[in-house]
Amino acid sequence: MAQRNLLEKILKAGRQQFPSLFVLSFLTNLLLLVSSIYMLQVFDRVLASGSIDTLIWLTIIAVLAILSYGFLEFARRKILSRNSTWIVENLSPEILRRNVSARLKVGRSPASLGDVRDLRNFVGGDAILAFFDAPWSPVFIAIIWLMHPILGVIAVTGAVVLLTIGILNDVITRRPMAQSNAHMRQVYGDAEAFVHNADVLEGMGMTETVAQRWRQRYGEAEREGAGAVEAALILYNMSRSIRLGFQIAILGAGAALVLRAELTAGGMIAASIILARALSPVERAISAWKGFGSYRLAKAKLAHLFRITDAPADRISLEKPKGRLSARELRYLAPETQEALIKTVTFQLSPGQICAVLGPSGSGKSSLCRLLVGAWKPSFGEVRLDGADMQEWPSEERGRYVGFLPQDVDLFSGTIAENIARMGPVIDEKVLAAAQKSGAHDMILSLPEGYETQLGLYSDQLSGGQKQRIGLARALYGDPSLLVLDEPSSNLDGNGEIALQKALQLMKAAAQTVVVVTHVPSLLKQADKIAVVNAGTMIKFGDRDEILKDMIPKDRVPHQKPHAAE
Numbered sequence: 317m318a319q320r321n322l323l324e325k326i327l328k329a330g331r332q333q334f335p336s337l338f339v340l341s342f343l344t345n346l347l348l349l350v351s352s353i354y355m356l357q358v359f360d361r362v363l364a365s366g367s368i369d370t371l372i373w374l375t376i377i378a379v380l381a382i383l384s385y386g387f388l389e390f391a392r393r394k395i396l397s398r399n400s401t402w403i404v405e406n407l408s409p410e411i412l413r414r415n416v417s418a419r420l421k422v423g424r425s426p427a428s429l430g431d432v433r434d435l436r437n438f439v440g441g442d443a444i445l446a447f448f449d450a451p452w453s454p455v456f457i458a459i460i461w462l463m464h465p466i467l468g469v470i471a472v473t474g475a476v477v478l479l480t481i482g483i484l485n486d487v488i489t490r491r492p493m494a495q496s497n498a499h500m501r502q503v504y505g506d507a508e509a510f511v512h513n514a515d516v517l518e519g520m521g522m523t524e525t526v527a528q529r530w531r532q533r534y535g536e537a538e539r540e541g542a543g544a545v546e547a548a549l550i551l552y553n554m555s556r557s558i559r560l561g562f563q564i565a566i567l568g569a570g571a572a573l574v575l576r577a578e579l580t581a582g583g584m585i586a587a588s589i590i591l592a593r594a595l596s597p598v599e600r601a602i603s604a605w606k607g608f609g610s611y612r613l614a615k616a617k618l619a620h621l622f623r624i625t626d627a628p629a630d631r632i633s634l635e636k637p638k639g640r641l642s643a644r645e646l647r648y649l650a651p652e653t654q655e656a657l658i659k660t661v662t663f664q665l666s667p668g669q670i671c672a673v674l675g676p677s678g679s680g681k682s683s684l685c686r687l688l689v690g691a692w693k694p695s696f697g698e699v700r701l702d703g704a705d706m707q708e709w710p711s712e713e714r715g716r717y718v719g720f721l722p723q724d725v726d727l728f729s730g731t732i733a734e735n736i737a738r739m740g741p742v743i744d745e746k747v748l749a750a751a752q753k754s755g756a757h758d759m760i761l762s763l764p765e766g767y768e769t770q771l772g773l774y775s776d777q778l779s780g781g782q783k784q785r786i787g788l789a790r791a792l793y794g795d796p797s798l799l800v801l802d803e804p805s806s807n808l809d810g811n812g813e814i815a816l817q818k819a820l821q822l823m824k825a826a827a828q829t830v831v832v833v834t835h836v837p838s839l840l841k842q843a844d845k846i847a848v849v850n851a852g853t854m855i856k857f858g859d860r861d862e863i864l865k866d867m868i869p870k871d872r873v874p875h876q877k878p879h880a881a882e
């Protein structure tokens with residue numbers, strides 16, 4: 317329950333800091349007047365009276381005030397940086413979890429960790445302070461007005477001109493910058509994918525062509541934003557010059573007023589300093605406004621992500637299932653296209669049964685596997701393990717009883733032992749048992765660091781077959797009741813296949829239910845049942861021998877690869 321409103325909770329916690337930020341901003345802005353008041357007093361009182369004592373006292377008071385200013389400004393920023401750390405630490409893991417959930421549910425996630433960063437940048441950064449400081453600009457301008465209305469008019473004009481330039485800047489640059497940023501993200505994503513596929517690029521001499529294409533797309537994205545950057549730069553420099561211009565104007569007008577004895581010399585200098593203070597929040601408020609735009613967008617995207625994904629369910633402790641698997645009228649529509657990838661699938665397996673799934677390429681075997689392990693939520697129908705609906709079961713709890721070996725195994729950054737232990741706490745005996753059962757133990761020991769071998773991102777230092785064996789050990793970790801293996805031998809050599817055959821025998825002996833996508837005769841021999849899938853429909857399901865008898869012409873030798881759905 318607490319997790320469901322995490323986003324609101326975090327934003328509310330941020331808002332709760334507003335009163336203290338408001339008070340601190342009031343005090344810091346008040347103390348910002350110290351230097352002008354000091355200047356006013358030195359010029360008009362000390363220089364006129366020649367009193368060293370007054371100067372000393374004034375200086376002591378000014379220094380104390382400036383020190384207090386420093387302390388209060390530090391406190392303001394400390395509150396914000398604490399806020400931003402808290403936001404990132406609490407929200408990021410939750411967003412990562414919901415990203416995974418959204419990817420499986422709707423194909424892609426509406427929000428990313430970049431949105432948490434945008435949220436943090438605004439709530440915990442300078443932008444929000446600009447909002448607290450901005451109301452002080454009119455106060456400073458009013459003080460200048462009180463010194464002399466002519467100076468007040470100059471200050472108001474300065475603020476209006478800077479505000480106009482800022483708004484113009486925002487209007488001109490917002491859209492092209494957003495487009496350029498989106499394209500840049502794509503271009504950098506492409507670059508990462510190219511590096512990841514270095515072997516393909518080098519092996520087929522594609523590197524230069526790909527680099528050329530990339531350079532072209534990078535150039536286009538860069539040029540798209542260049543015009544906006546240039547316009548922003550011109551306007552930024554213009555606003556700086558204009559601000560300095562207004563400061564000179566206020567000094568000049570002040571001097572004229574001094575000559576006409578309508579203002580003191582101290583007042584002239586103080587007005588110039590106060591003007592600088594008055595105009596600075598105006599300039600900052602414009603960039604803060606941009607930050608506010610990103611914040612609002614990020615908040616909306618994150619709220620959408622929270623709406624379409626569920627909070628982690630409370631842990632429930634069901635007994636370990638025996639492995640009775642039933643799929644009833646399963647149907648699955650691709651989230652983005654609504655195309656039916658699985659049309660009708662109904663079957664049941666008893667604990668300890670091995671079911672081989674056959675079917676031509678693209679027939680839906682992998683999709684079926686994802687539905688069986690509960691990674692994909694069926695659009696219609698249900699998958700039950702011992703009567704419990706896979707979708708009703710919290711995935712953390714369910715995962716303890718399910719092992720899944722996908723077609724393409726990717727391992728995560730960490731040691732081999734950690735990967736086998738599913739990135740949780742490593743229980744040595746369980747890791748060893750899983751590795752031995754999968755036939756990966758000897759291979760792991762032959763690596764220089766054995767189970768402690770550190771795998772980097774994409775685990776490039778391992779061969780496809782090695783990854784597959786470790787993936788199988790990961791699936792077997794903790795003796796799950798149901799194992800779903802998608803083409804487990806696609807990267808294995810003869811020895812690997814024999815090891816896999818033994819592993820299947822051990823699973824059967826341990827009464828583990830297994831669904832295995834394979835066309836390999838030696839593995840088919842282990843199966844009790846065979847399911848044949850074609851175009852998303854299970855067209856045949858039954859005892860192995862009966863199905864094979866129907867499929868293989870009598871005059872053909874049994875160890876030939878069966879062509880399932882032809």
Ligand SMILES: Nc1ncnc2c1ncn2[C@@H]1O[C@H](COP(=O)(O)OP(=O)(O)OP(=O)(O)O)[C@@H](O)[C@H]1O
Pocket residue numbers: 650651653657675676677678679680681682683684723
């Ligand atoms: N996320 C998805 N969105 C849309 N279509 C998808 C998605 N995943 C798979 N498909 C499509 O669903 C169909 C079945 O794919 P699936 O991977 O399940 O087939 P398969 O039988 O395992 O194929 P292979 O033997 O080649 O691995 C294919 O046409 C594929 O393009």
